[in-house]
Amino acid sequence: xxxxxxxxxxxxxxxxxxxxxxxxxxxxxxxxxxxxxxxxxxxxxxxxxxxxxxxxxxxxxxxxxxxxxxxxxxxxxxxxxxxxxxxxxxxxxxxxxxxxxxxxxxxxxxxxxxxxxxxxxxxxxxxxxxxxxxxxxxxxxxxxxxxxxxxxxxxxxxxxxxxx
Numbered sequence: 001x002x003x004x005x006x007x008x009x010x011x012x013x014x015x016x017x018x019x020x021x022x023x024x025x026x027x028x029x030x031x032x033x034x035x036x037x038x039x040x041x042x043x044x045x046x047x048x049x050x051x052x053x054x055x056x057x058x059x060x061x062x063x064x065x066x067x068x069x070x071x072x073x074x075x076x077x078x079x080x081x082x083x084x085x086x087x088x089x090x091x092x093x094x095x096x097x098x099x100x101x102x103x104x105x106x107x108x109x110x111x112x113x114x115x116x117x118x119x120x121x122x123x124x125x126x127x128x129x130x131x132x133x134x135x136x137x138x139x140x141x142x143x144x145x146x147x148x149x150x151x152x153x154x155x156x157x158x159x160x161x162x163x164x
Contacts, residue, residue: 050063058143
């Protein structure tokens with residue numbers, strides 16, 4: 001899915017290569033873990049994010065990544081969340097706002113727009129620790145967007161660990 005790749009590469013800093021997946025759980029060398037969606041999603045190797053997942057039918061992609069530095073962690077959640085959707089044209093914010101995940105402040109945004117001329121839906125969630133920011137992104141063609149949102153929600157809600 002060209003649109004997912006463009007969005008992921010444009011907005012996410014490359015992760016470390018010492019991550020691992022055991023029993024359906026992704027373990028980041030940055031100290032956090034998330035459970036992989038149950039079926040239909042495949043790990044996309046060599047991506048810019050620590051973990052990129054792709055589904056062929058219906059099409060969609062999601063990712064998880066962490067940035068651990070004081071400068072990034074010091075930015076407001078609204079700014080960090082908006083950065084995940086840069087490059088999206090004709091943006092319409094459908095839903096979003098602050099929330100708490102894993103006992104940490106977080107921000108969510110659901111945006112419709114176009115990417116590379118194709119209509120897409122995007123859900124972005126940023127979780128903020130003391131020194132690390134954890135990014136989660138789901139992108140799918142507009143017609144298939146709703147079909148992957150429950151998987152994405154479970155993926156994000158499975159987040160644990162990480163440096164506070």
